[in-house]
Amino acid sequence: xxxxxxxxxxxxxxxxxxxxxxxxxxxxxxxxxxxxxxxxxxxxxxxxxxxxxxxxxxxxxxxxxxxxxxxxxxxxxxxxxxxxxxxxxxxxxxxxxxxxxxxxxxxxxxxx
Numbered sequence: 001x002x003x004x005x006x007x008x009x010x011x012x013x014x015x016x017x018x019x020x021x022x023x024x025x026x027x028x029x030x031x032x033x034x035x036x037x038x039x040x041x042x043x044x045x046x047x048x049x050x051x052x053x054x055x056x057x058x059x060x061x062x063x064x065x066x067x068x069x070x071x072x073x074x075x076x077x078x079x080x081x082x083x084x085x086x087x088x089x090x091x092x093x094x095x096x097x098x099x100x101x102x103x104x105x106x107x108x109x110x111x112x
Contacts, residue, residue: 026061034062036097056090070100 003010022037039056059080060071072078074096075087087096 032063032065034060034065034067036060038093058093067100071096074099 022035026035037057037059039058058076060068060076062068077083087093
């Protein structure tokens with residue numbers, strides 16, 4: 001059982017499971033795909049330390065295509081390591097994704 005006083009080992013095991021599962025899926029699907037991974041919350045404070053960020057990562061994995069290009073135009077960055085400043089709050093993510101997936105893209109600063 002997880003130790004509430006030391007959540008780090010359980011958190012690492014959970015992340016390890018997620019990465020193994022994703023890697024297995026990606027190995028089995030050699031077709032053109034696009035996967036969006038959205039963190040649902042920040043890591044526990046005991047895992048990250050007292051100066052933790054409230055940012056939640058969003059990763060887009062796929063082969064080069066127009067949707068990835070549109071996301072890069074709207075502020076996403078290549079690579080696995082997020083850089084600062086972040087793109088914005090979680091409620092701004094939906095319009096960004098809708099823009100990337102639409103056939104006609106609205107300007108990035110359009111009101112929704």
